[in-house]
Amino acid sequence: MALVTFTPLGFYCAQADLYIDPLRKVSKALVTHAHSDHARPGMQHYLCHTQSVNILKLRLGQRISVQSMAYGESVWMNGVEITLFPAGHVPGSAQVRLIYKGEVWVISGDYKTVGDGLTPAFEAVRCHHFVTESTFGLPIFQWRDQQTVFDDINAWWRENASAGKPSVLLGYSLGKAQRILKYLDRSVGAVVCHGAIAASNIALQESGFDFGEWKDASGGLASLQDRGIRTEESLIVCPPNALRSSWISPLGRYSLANCSGWMAVSKSGDWGGVDRGFVLSDHADWPQLLEAVLATGAEHVHVTHGFSEVLSRYLRETHQLNADVVEKGMLEMQGE
Amino acid sequence: MKSMNQSDRLNRPVWCDAFLDEGGNLIFPIKVSVNTMKGWILERTGISAWLFIECQRFAGSLNEALALLMGTSTGGITAMVLQHGFERWDTWTDSERKEWFLFLLSAMEVEERRLLMSLLSGRSNATLISKYGLGKISSVRDLKETTSITVNAILLYVRPIDRMNTQYELTFGLYKEEGYTSCLRAMLGEDGMGGWLQGLDDEPVLLDWITDNLGERIGPIRSVTVSEVFELQCDGVELSKRHKAGFKAESVRVLKWLRNAENAIAPLTAGNQSMVTSLEWVRDFLPKPQDSGQTG
Numbered sequence: 001m002a003l004v005t006f007t008p009l010g011f012y013c014a015q016a017d018l019y020i021d022p023l024r025k026v027s028k029a030l031v032t033h034a035h036s037d038h039a040r041p042g043m044q045h046y047l048c049h050t051q052s053v054n055i056l057k058l059r060l061g062q063r064i065s066v067q068s069m070a071y072g073e074s075v076w077m078n079g080v081e082i083t084l085f086p087a088g089h090v091p092g093s094a095q096v097r098l099i100y101k102g103e104v105w106v107i108s109g110d111y112k113t114v115g116d117g118l119t120p121a122f123e124a125v126r127c128h129h130f131v132t133e134s135t136f137g138l139p140i141f142q143w144r145d146q147q148t149v150f151d152d153i154n155a156w157w158r159e160n161a162s163a164g165k166p167s168v169l170l171g172y173s174l175g176k177a178q179r180i181l182k183y184l185d186r187s188v189g190a191v192v193c194h195g196a197i198a199a200s201n202i203a204l205q206e207s208g209f210d211f212g213e214w215k216d217a218s219g220g221l222a223s224l225q226d227r228g229i230r231t232e233e234s235l236i237v238c239p240p241n242a243l244r245s246s247w248i249s250p251l252g253r254y255s256l257a258n259c260s261g262w263m264a265v266s267k268s269g270d271w272g273g274v275d276r277g278f279v280l281s282d283h284a285d286w287p288q289l290l291e292a293v294l295a296t297g298a299e300h301v302h303v304t305h306g307f308s309e310v311l312s313r314y315l316r317e318t319h320q321l322n323a324d325v326v327e328k329g330m331l332e333m334q335g336e
Numbered sequence: 337m338k339s340m341n342q343s344d345r346l347n348r349p350v351w352c353d354a355f356l357d358e359g360g361n362l363i364f365p366i367k368v369s370v371n372t373m374k375g376w377i378l379e380r381t382g383i384s385a386w387l388f389i390e391c392q393r394f395a396g397s398l399n400e401a402l403a404l405l406m407g408t409s410t411g412g413i414t415a416m417v418l419q420h421g422f423e424r425w426d427t428w429t430d431s432e433r434k435e436w437f438l439f440l441l442s443a444m445e446v447e448e449r450r451l452l453m454s455l456l457s458g459r460s461n462a463t464l465i466s467k468y469g470l471g472k473i474s475s476v477r478d479l480k481e482t483t484s485i486t487v488n489a490i491l492l493y494v495r496p497i498d499r500m501n502t503q504y505e506l507t508f509g510l511y512k513e514e515g516y517t518s519c520l521r522a523m524l525g526e527d528g529m530g531g532w533l534q535g536l537d538d539e540p541v542l543l544d545w546i547t548d549n550l551g552e553r554i555g556p557i558r559s560v561t562v563s564e565v566f567e568l569q570c571d572g573v574e575l576s577k578r579h580k581a582g583f584k585a586e587s588v589r590v591l592k593w594l595r596n597a598e599n600a601i602a603p604l605t606a607g608n609q610s611m612v613t614s615l616e617w618v619r620d621f622l623p624k625p626q627d628s629g630q631t632g
């Protein structure tokens with residue numbers, strides 16, 4: 001039997017009795033990063049990277065049982081050597097390498113290979129079996145250099161500020177928000193964060209990440225004026241659902257932008273009715289996916305999370321790899 | 337229709353200025369067929385036919401897929417480079433034409449490529465200009481007057497996007513003569529980046545509900561138990577003869593899952609049958625083409 005199997009509960013290493021990013025409640029769960037589709041509640045024990053602990057507790061509760069590891073550090077479970085490597089996706093994200101009797105697997109979780117200056121950069125790890133995501137697994141996805149995107153964001157902000165209009169930028173509270181915060185030009189105005197993002201910021205700062213100065217708007221936007229912050233020159237970072245609450249209403253008129261890889265395609269640009277779409281993703285684009293897969297030297301590639309059919313077929317046809325779709329295995333297992 | 341001068345946007349490609357007539361419309365002196373351009377781009381990028389189909393399916397249009405496939409811009413495009421090609425076009429061989437075209441495209445930003453290809457293929461440029469303002473993607477909202485409505489609609493079908501059941505495209509129906517007519521679509525589920533596509537508080541519960549209530553398979557879609565009603569915000573709504581329901585919406589956002597629907601207050605019901613908004617109400621509400629103040 002293979003060292004790692006694809007079960008209805010998620011990736012499973014029977015020899016170590018360990019699940020990776022399980023979908024349902026299990027006893028031992030190794031979590032590659034704290035995003036909600038990877039770190040789910042209810043596990044008896046969690047194992048994750050040291051810099052994921054705070055944010056995991058923030059999201060899943062302070063009382064979870066969690067053990068942590070640094071990158072490059074190994075633990076053994078029933079003869080299986082387990083090591084974490086940087087995935088470059090979001091702060092605290094890791095790839096997992098499992099070695100048993102010479103068989104090497106790497107489950108990369110979500111990743112990007114181009115460094116963002118905030119999260120430790122992705123490291124290619126040699127293995128026999130590589131599990132890769134494929135969120136942006138189509139050749140139409142090719143990211144521009146992040147600095148050009150941040151230049152665009154800062155220019156948009158500056159333009160709004162000079163017109164006396166607040167700038168509202170949508171971003172998820174873990175990863176995207178902090179990556180943006182790090183590169184904002186504070187000479188334009190104040191950087192303000194919604195409560196949900198503020199909470200993540202604090203957890204990540206305590207884990208040692210630095211992304212510059214920001215103002216906490218947990219107490220509401222109205223309170224900013226009292227604190228001497230001019231909202232019309234501010235850039236306000238908030239999660240999408242804040243737009244539908246009364247939280248946003250003190251702003252009046254504002255310019256709205258979204259920051260996501262999906263913004264590359266204009267039909268998604270229209271989805272949220274935003275004024276501007278900035279193409280910025282914490283996932284690998286097509287060239288990065290290919291680069292990552294080939295760098296591992298793996299003969300077996302298991303593709304999940306997105307355009308898995310497309311990427312696996314391409315790897316089979318163009319690179320003669322044994323590539324398959326993980327979810328297929330999981331479904332077959334369910335059928336048994 | 338917006339002319340070039342009206343949509344005087346900051347990010348308008350400079351090269352466009354060289355091809356404006358007095359009315360602000362673009363004039364393009366040469367034509368290249370879409371198939372030729374496609375052939376050139378696929379050859380350059382080494383993309384196979386099946387892979388291109390996947391790209392086009394996701395991008396939504398041929399133009400967009402081709403523009404994106406060319407990757408990130410190398411920069412430095414000027415009106416002079418274009419002029420150069422226009423002047424020599426008739427004397428060039430096919431491969432010289434191809435080189436010029438691919439050089440231009442690599443240098444341009446994605447939005448510019450879409451525009452250039454649309455102009456070269458001789459398709460009407462009005463839609464493109466009004467939609468993209470010749471620059472970055474911008475909101476539909478600030479480019480044209482649109483109607484927004486809020487309706488109560490019932491969930492009829494779902495289309496699973498991935499095998500893990502983390503994303504669905506939902507099809508909703510409105511009430512019509514003792515039944516429901518499917519007419520509105522929205523995405524739901526995990527966005528793959530740790531968030532949720534609609535950002536509803538109960539989106540995870542709804543996702544589980546759908547997975548537990550999948551019915552028969554009809555091609556790529558699945559029916560679901562017809563019981564759940566949602567408050568939807570539909571933007572960019574207009575009457576349309578080409579749509580079965582008689583209208584179309586550019587974007588649909590799920591505002592609220594009206595759980596325990598029988599208890600919910602339904603302001604827009606059709607008879608006592610249903611708390612679901614009727615199709616008739618929507619059609620009556622929408623401005624008719626003659627009073628929308630459209631100009632040529």
Ligand SMILES: [Zn+2]
Pocket residue numbers: 035037038110305528529530
């Ligand atoms: Zn993920």
Ligand SMILES: [Zn+2]
Pocket residue numbers: 033035038089110528529530
């Ligand atoms: Zn993630």
